[in-house]
Amino acid sequence: MVLTAPAHEPVLLDRVTELLRPRPGGTFVDATLGLGGHTERLLEASAPDGRVVGLDRDPAALALASARLAWAGDRLQAVAASFEDLAEVAGRLGLDAVDGVLYDLGVSSLQLDDGDRGFSYRADAPLDMRMDPTTGTTAAEVVATYPRADLARILREYGEERFAGRIARAIDEARRRGPIATTGQLAELVKAAVPAAARRTGPHPARRAFQALRIEVNRELDALRASLPQAIDLLAPGGRLVVLAYHSLEDRIVKQALAAAAGRPAGTGDTPHRLPVDPPAASAATVAILTRRPERPSDAEVAANPRAESAKLRAAEKLQPSTEARGGQQP
DSSP: OOOOOOOOOOTTHHHHHHHHOOOTTOEEEETTOTTOHHHHHHHHHTTTTOEEEEEESOHHHHHHHHHHTGGGGGGEEEEEOOGGGHHHHHHHHTOSOEEEEEEEOSOOHHHHHOGGGSOOTTSOOBSOOOSSTTSSOOHHHHHHHSOHHHHHHHHHHHHOOTTHHHHHHHHHHHHHHSOOOBHHHHHHHHHHHSOHHHHSSSSOTTHHHHHHHHHHHHTHHHHHHHHHHHHHHHEEEEEEEEEEEOSHHHHHHHHHHHHHHTTOOTTOOOOOTTOOOOHHHHTTOOEEEOOSSOBOOOHHHHHHOGGGTTOEEEEEEEOOGGGSSGGGOOO
16 A cells, blocks of 8 residues: 655744744654654755654554655654653764754644544544554544443543533444444434534534544543653753644643743733743743744734634743753752
8 A cells, every 4th residue: 555645834933943943953743743744854854864763553654754755864763752752862863962843733634634534524444543553542433432421421531522411322322233343323422412503603513522533542642641741851051842723622732841941830821922930930930931922823824724713822041050040050
């Protein structure tokens, strides 16, 4: 089988490049390589000797990105790994510090556009949803085995689904009659469980349920919580972290991780760019937040690439050791 990359428009490409400041000799980590759109720009801008380590759990994505970027030679190292294991991968590759780390979160164009992967409610396919299709629990297994209360919790927490209880009950009743094995079956179940008035407007009624199951299957939020501190630790002084998130759950985790690294108490709001943090927390700061609030794509970009519509970008810069405490004192 010959793998063919779908059309791919990297989100906020120019802004991501501006923030990461690629230069010759720089080393960067693309923690979500996908089809390699952002990595391609980083490799071009850091020629002739800059390099990118690209991580992805999806074997198909790794193969396609490696083929697309073969011109870069050994300046690209594509690694089959979850970003949850970023520190372990860096240690294995002998990376002590890098100049930038990028996360482009969520499901990729490759996964959405391949109907057989089971990520989309728009195509009938086996109910899989694993980013790494060689290991782990499938969405069909989650639907078949999780207690009704756990299904409702997942739908409520990960999908922010207001009809979580009704949908979980419908799934529970349906699976007693027979297995729910395909995306089409699940989409119809969810649609039928949602009140008719709620189905008349807005996106497909199964959208939130599919998001929730995908997050559960791939442990996306747990992996993100574990990975962000590893990325901050890996940055060299002056190095930058850039994160693109596509729903409020991801963005909240990113915001909290950056606030903690900037020495701000949990739950505090965003503060203006590079203003000093409160004195009690200043000594703990390891980054300066570069984005006052999440940045969004322009209307023109969304018109050209509708999948960019929900993107939120946050960024931070690793502080120099001499400026980690107020007044330039060493912590």
